[in-house]
Structure formats: structure tokens, C-alpha cells
Amino acid sequence: MSRLDRLRERWPVSPRVHAYAAWAALILFTLIVISGAAVRLTGSGLGCPEWPRCNGTSVTPSNGHAYIEFSNRMITTPVSIAAVLCLVFALLRRPYRRDFTVLGALLAVGVLVQAILGGITVLTGLNPVTVMSHFLLSMATIVFAVTLVWRVVRERRALAESPSHDALLVWLTRALTVLGGVVVVVGTAVTASGPYAGGEGTDDTVSRLSIFGTDTFRTVIMVHARVAAVFGVCAVALWFFARMRGARDVFWPLTAVCVAVAVTGAIGTLQYHILNYPAWTVWLHVASVTLTWNALVWSWLAAGRTAPAPVPADPERPLAASVA
Incomplete structure (x- = not known):
């Protein structure tokens, strides 16, 4: 031992x-x-x-x-x-x-x-x-x-x-999670190029992401908003698809994803188009994104693996049985 x-x-x-x-x-x-x-x-x-x-x-x-x-x-x-x-x-x-x-x-x-x-x-x-x-x-x-x-x-x-579901549902759920990951990555670029560098309170000068020059912040926001919009539409579409297939174990985490995406989108609209990007809305946005990511990973796991294809029946077996 x-x-x-x-x-x-x-x-x-x-x-x-x-x-x-x-x-x-x-x-x-x-x-x-x-x-x-x-x-x-x-x-x-x-x-x-x-x-x-x-x-x-x-x-x-x-x-x-x-x-x-x-x-x-x-x-x-x-x-x-x-x-x-x-x-x-x-x-x-x-x-x-x-x-x-x-x-x-x-x-x-x-x-x-x-x-x-x-x-x-x-x-x-x-x-x-x-x-x-x-x-x-x-x-x-x-x-x-x-x-x-x-x-x-x-x-x-x-x-x-690992639950088994039809291949289309499994791969669409995995694709949605990957797309969500892309949204998160682009979102970090938005914050990294935005006004909250992290050193304002201590009067420290902190460099910002500048891959597109002085217009990086606006450009990355535009990219992030469009990718997030596509992600939101895909999440809702997949929610309906899971409901049609009766995949309840995937339906519920996708419901959480859709609710979190709706909340995140509302916060994003509020911070960019109404309130001119105050810090507290950015914090709420990060918190909502984190919960969305939790729900996405849950959805991937709930989708599980593809169900094995049904074995086709042998057309000669019934004939052999009847002859016997």
C-alpha cells in the first residue's frame, strides 16, 4: 500500500x-x-x-x-x-x-x-x-x-x-463558446485601450493599447460591439434550436447565457451611448461578462459529446429468418 x-x-x-x-x-x-x-x-x-x-x-x-x-x-x-x-x-x-x-x-x-x-x-x-x-x-x-x-x-x-446529443447541437454549442471567447478577448482590448489605465488614483502614467494609433479605443469598441451582437443573435438562435430538440440539459445553461448576454448588452449600451463610459458601468460590464463565461462553459459541458449514429438494420437478416 x-x-x-x-x-x-x-x-x-x-x-x-x-x-x-x-x-x-x-x-x-x-x-x-x-x-x-x-x-x-x-x-x-x-x-x-x-x-x-x-x-x-x-x-x-x-x-x-x-x-x-x-x-x-x-x-x-x-x-x-x-x-x-x-x-x-x-x-x-x-x-x-x-x-x-x-x-x-x-x-x-x-x-x-x-x-x-x-x-x-x-x-x-x-x-x-x-x-x-x-x-x-x-x-x-x-x-x-x-x-x-x-x-x-x-x-x-x-x-x-458527458451527455450525448446530436452532433449539430454539440458542435453549435462548442462554436458558440469559442465565439464567446473571442468576444471576451476583444473586450479586454477595449478596456486596455480605454480611459481606465489603473493609475489615475495614484497619478501614475500608464501606457494604453494602441494597435490602431490614437483611434484604437473607438476602433476596438466598434469591433467588440459587432462581434458581441453576432454572438448574442447566435446565442438566442441556439436557445431556440435546443428547445426544438428537447435538450433540456443544454436548454437551461443556454437560458442563463441569453439572460447574461441581454444584461451585458444593456450595460454596454448604457456605458457607451448614454452615460459616456463611467467606471461603475465598466465594473458591472466585467462582472456580467464573467458570469456569462461561467454559463458558456456550463453549456459546453452540458452539450457533452455527439451521440453515436444509429446502426442501420441488416436488410438480409429478416429474409434469412423468414427462409429458415
């Missing part, structure tokens, strides 16, 4: 306890994305201009913007604990499943890489490329967290991990 087997015998973890850790990780990984956006939108991105220290003499903050930045760093602690617990509980879980261990390890590695990338972001003065990478890595860790919760829930309900 291996050492891990002996530990599992001595300190067994039940599926219920492991499920609590998985849900906690998903919630915390989602919340830290939203809190991270608040740091930049309050101009506190360089409130702690060093890493891992807050400043040259102390680890702790000493002013308002530093407190905001430091608070977001502190949220990393419960996120890290949840990720480590997902890994440890997966190792001690009875019955043991290797895929739960892999997902737990990916969450733990994701936190570590995020911490390093966060430090690089601060040390490079909130370089727009590193800020975008920081956000997109968060979206990747959410994929791992949603997948873990999905598999835990399916196992506890004694349901198939």
Missing part, C-alpha cells in the same frame, strides 16, 4: 466535503476577477507599486489606493486555500478519481501563475498586454473550476459525465 493510500485510509474525504471545496473555488475564482476589475477602475492598480511588498519599506498598505490594491491581493489567500483544498481533498477522496486530482492541480497552478503574472503586471507599470493576460488567465481558471463542479455534481447525482 502506498503512502497516499495510507493517508486516504487514515483521513478519508467524502464526496460531499470535496464538493463544498469545488463550489467554494468556483465562487472565489469568479469573485477575484470582479474585485480585480474594481482595483483598476478605482485607479488603484499601482497603489502598491512593488511586489510582493506593497512599497519599499512595508508589506502592508499606508493609504487609500494602496488599501484597495492590497485588499485584492489578500483575496488571493482564500482563493489559494480553496484551490489547495480541491487538490488535497481530491487526493484523499474516497472513491478516488484521477481527473479530480488533475483539475485540483490545475487550479493550484493557476493561482501560482496568476500571482506571478500579477507581480509582473505591477512591476511593468500595468503594461496593457500583461493586464489583458492577467484577465484571460482568470477566464482559463474559471474553465477548470466550472469543469470540476460539473463533474462533482454529475457524479453525486449518478448522471453521465
